[in-house]
Amino acid sequence: METKNILEVKNLCTYFFMDSGVVKAVDGLDFVLEEGSTLGIVGESGSGKSVTSLAIMGLLKGTTGKVVEGEILFDGRDIVPLSEEERRRIRGNEIAMIFQEPMTSLNPVIKTGEQIMEVIRLHQGASREEAKERAIQLLKDTGLPRVESMFDEYPFQLSGGQRQRVMIAMALACNPKILIADEPTTALDVTIQAQILDLMQRLKDKVGTSIIFITHSLGVVAEVCDHVLVMYCSRSVEMGEVKTIFKNPAHPYTRGLLASIPKLGEHVEALESIPGNVPNPKFMPKGCKFAPRCKEAIEKCSQMEPPLFDLGGGHKCRCWLCEKEAADVRSSGDGAHGDCGDGGGRTSAGGGVNE
Amino acid sequence: MLRYILKRTGGILITLFLVSIFIFLFIRMIPGDPARLMLGEKATPEAIQAITQQYGLDKPLVTQYVIWMKGVLVGDFGTSLRTKMPVLYEIGLRYGNTMKLACLAILWSVVAGLIIGIWSGTHASKWQDYTGITVSVLGQAVPEFWIGLMLILVFCVKLKWFPIVPTGTLRGLILPAFTLGAYMMSTVARFTRSSIIEALKEDYTRTARAKGLRERTVIYKHVLKNSMIPVITIVGMQFGVMLGGAVLVESVFGYSGLGLLLIESINYRDYTMLQTLVLIFSLHFVVINLLVDVLYAVVNPEIRLD
Numbered sequence: 001m002e003t004k005n006i007l008e009v010k011n012l013c014t015y016f017f018m019d020s021g022v023v024k025a026v027d028g029l030d031f032v033l034e035e036g037s038t039l040g041i042v043g044e045s046g047s048g049k050s051v052t053s054l055a056i057m058g059l060l061k062g063t064t065g066k067v068v069e070g071e072i073l074f075d076g077r078d079i080v081p082l083s084e085e086e087r088r089r090i091r092g093n094e095i096a097m098i099f100q101e102p103m104t105s106l107n108p109v110i111k112t113g114e115q116i117m118e119v120i121r122l123h124q125g126a127s128r129e130e131a132k133e134r135a136i137q138l139l140k141d142t143g144l145p146r147v148e149s150m151f152d153e154y155p156f157q158l159s160g161g162q163r164q165r166v167m168i169a170m171a172l173a174c175n176p177k178i179l180i181a182d183e184p185t186t187a188l189d190v191t192i193q194a195q196i197l198d199l200m201q202r203l204k205d206k207v208g209t210s211i212i213f214i215t216h217s218l219g220v221v222a223e224v225c226d227h228v229l230v231m232y233c234s235r236s237v238e239m240g241e242v243k244t245i246f247k248n249p250a251h252p253y254t255r256g257l258l259a260s261i262p263k264l265g266e267h268v269e270a271l272e273s274i275p276g277n278v279p280n281p282k283f284m285p286k287g288c289k290f291a292p293r294c295k296e297a298i299e300k301c302s303q304m305e306p307p308l309f310d311l312g313g314g315h316k317c318r319c320w321l322c323e324k325e326a327a328d329v330r331s332s333g334d335g336a337h338g339d340c341g342d343g344g345g346r347t348s349a350g351g352g353v354n355e
Numbered sequence: 356m357l358r359y360i361l362k363r364t365g366g367i368l369i370t371l372f373l374v375s376i377f378i379f380l381f382i383r384m385i386p387g388d389p390a391r392l393m394l395g396e397k398a399t400p401e402a403i404q405a406i407t408q409q410y411g412l413d414k415p416l417v418t419q420y421v422i423w424m425k426g427v428l429v430g431d432f433g434t435s436l437r438t439k440m441p442v443l444y445e446i447g448l449r450y451g452n453t454m455k456l457a458c459l460a461i462l463w464s465v466v467a468g469l470i471i472g473i474w475s476g477t478h479a480s481k482w483q484d485y486t487g488i489t490v491s492v493l494g495q496a497v498p499e500f501w502i503g504l505m506l507i508l509v510f511c512v513k514l515k516w517f518p519i520v521p522t523g524t525l526r527g528l529i530l531p532a533f534t535l536g537a538y539m540m541s542t543v544a545r546f547t548r549s550s551i552i553e554a555l556k557e558d559y560t561r562t563a564r565a566k567g568l569r570e571r572t573v574i575y576k577h578v579l580k581n582s583m584i585p586v587i588t589i590v591g592m593q594f595g596v597m598l599g600g601a602v603l604v605e606s607v608f609g610y611s612g613l614g615l616l617l618i619e620s621i622n623y624r625d626y627t628m629l630q631t632l633v634l635i636f637s638l639h640f641v642v643i644n645l646l647v648d649v650l651y652a653v654v655n656p657e658i659r660l661d
Binding site: 057059062088089090091092093096097099101104105106107108109110118119122123154156167170 | 555557558559561562563564565566567568569576577580581654655656657
């Protein structure tokens with residue numbers, strides 16, 4: 001079955017230029033987002049997942065970060081070279097985003113309703129009345145109670161869960177083709193988390209939007225995503241369909257993440273954890289970035305960084321241990337790893353897609 | 356809100372009462388005898404004693420205070436020891452001048468300070484910012500009297516655009532108001548700048564940008580309102596200081612305001628005048644504080660609705 005890719009990220013390199021040096025926050029990232037599907041991006045803090053979303057949104061302006069190489073094809077068109085004005089028209093309209101911190105993401109001195117109306121009026125040229133009607137409908141769709149009175153209230157009068165619902169209503173105001181959710185449930189209570197995930201699923205089907213779900217929780221991925229991309233130290237280390245990854249994780253890092261999820265009904269003395277810390281971006285290991293923490297590392301790992309091996313069925317893994325398996329799979333897409341600027345070799349596009 | 360203001364007014368009265376006690380005691384601790392200063396070096400002890408008795412300065416402090424307070428409560432603030440005129444009359448002559456000067460100074464300095472602050476804050480670490488910082492550092496570092504003297508030299512003496520002695524017209528007010536507001540302008544600019552830089556880092560600013568709003572809308576609708584609280588605070592405090600008379604500026608320009616009156620009253624140990632002036636200055640401060648708090652509520656709904 002041919003599915004359309006609403007978003008293709010090719011060899012994305014986003015660097016931060018600091019006084020103390022260049023930090024490669026995202027380094028040669030490739031993935032695709034199929035229309036109508038949900039892609040989970042998983043990784044520890046600092047693995048580059050939030051920076052990726054900001055790069056797609058075009059929100060790096062004002063930071064020291066910059067997309068130095070690569071393409072972001074939105075609906076087939078590369079949006080990286082677009083002017084700020086053109087990017088602005090896409091933001092909030094065709095690609096929208098919700099953030100991790102519902103408590104601080106709404107403007108404290110502007111009424112809730114106005115904050116939603118604003119985006120509708122901006123992108124759809126609606127009148128105040130039309131915008132208000134639409135905003136109220138959106139708020140009702142998110143399952144918020146007493147919407148009419150809430151419309152004229154300020155964010156501080158709402159709870160965290162309510163604020164996140166407002167954020168979702170705001171993000172979906174213009175029926176975006178892509179919704180980027182950057183850890184939307186991390187800051188919420190567990191019960192509220194489930195409700196918010198549920199709401200996102202429901203609205204996704206209603207609006208027909210595709211979702212990039214950034215999270216550090218594989219549990220959330222299992223619940224809402226179709227495909228998953230695991231990031232480690234600015235790179236993708238594994239990608240594929242959710243069920244493949246959960247059933248048959250190929251990368252030791254992914255296996256480590258999966259092992260550190262507590263299982264219901266199973267009594268263990270201590271949860272598995274991955275030893276060590278994420279390396280300092282300024283002192284990256286020479287070979288595989290994960291090698292220093294990897295229990296299964298072989299000699300080759302610390303000498304050369306593995307490319308992204310294709311394991312078939314859209315399942316890819318950046319690990320030398322997969323080399324043999326990958327060789328058995330006839331693949332069209334394996335190749336050099338995606339170092340930016342030094343040779344230009346890159347992995348082919350293809351993330352969690354059946355090719 | 357009304358209840359809040361009434362409650363605050365009670366606090367204001369208590370503050371003023373305490374201030375009246377302190378000022379009454381403190382000015383009497385300054386060495387120097389008003390009667391002697393009034394009559395000069397060669398006054399006879401008899402004459403000094405006569406004056407001391409006439410003004411009740413020989414009575415115990417508590418009695419003196421009670422007499423003064425009794426008058427104050429019915430609106431009689433006493434007679435100036437120096438000019439022998441009612442203190443309120445003397446103050447009234449100059450109050451308008453100080454008010455005009457302070458208002459004009461605050462007006463230009465807030466407008467200019469906001470413009471420079473927004474300009475700097477939104478272009479942090481770029482040349483616009485450095486220009487803004489330079490202007491505001493100059494405004495804070497260069498002493499008022501020097502700015503005043505230079506302005507007089509250039510615009511009054513050389514160019515003859517303004518009268519050397521202020522006439523009370525708007526034209527005469529421009530140079531003193533400019534001088535008085537220079538420091539204030541810098542303060543407003545610096546506070547606005549840092550406040551905007553902070554607000555630009557806030558999550559809600561990122562949300563506003565993620566909506567695809569124009570940068571102008573992000574700044575003026577989302578950022579500015581949030582960054583006004585520290586600016587309001589500092590403007591309020593400075594305005595209180597300015598209403599206390601701009602001693603230096605008034606001296607340099609020979610401008611007849613409360614600042615000059617204060618200095619003269621101190622030189623002559625004009626107790627009644629000093630007591631009243633300080634009481635009025637305190638009143639300015641507490642009233643402005645109240646206004647500032649009310650303004651907070653206007654800007655921040657969380658305060659308003661609590």
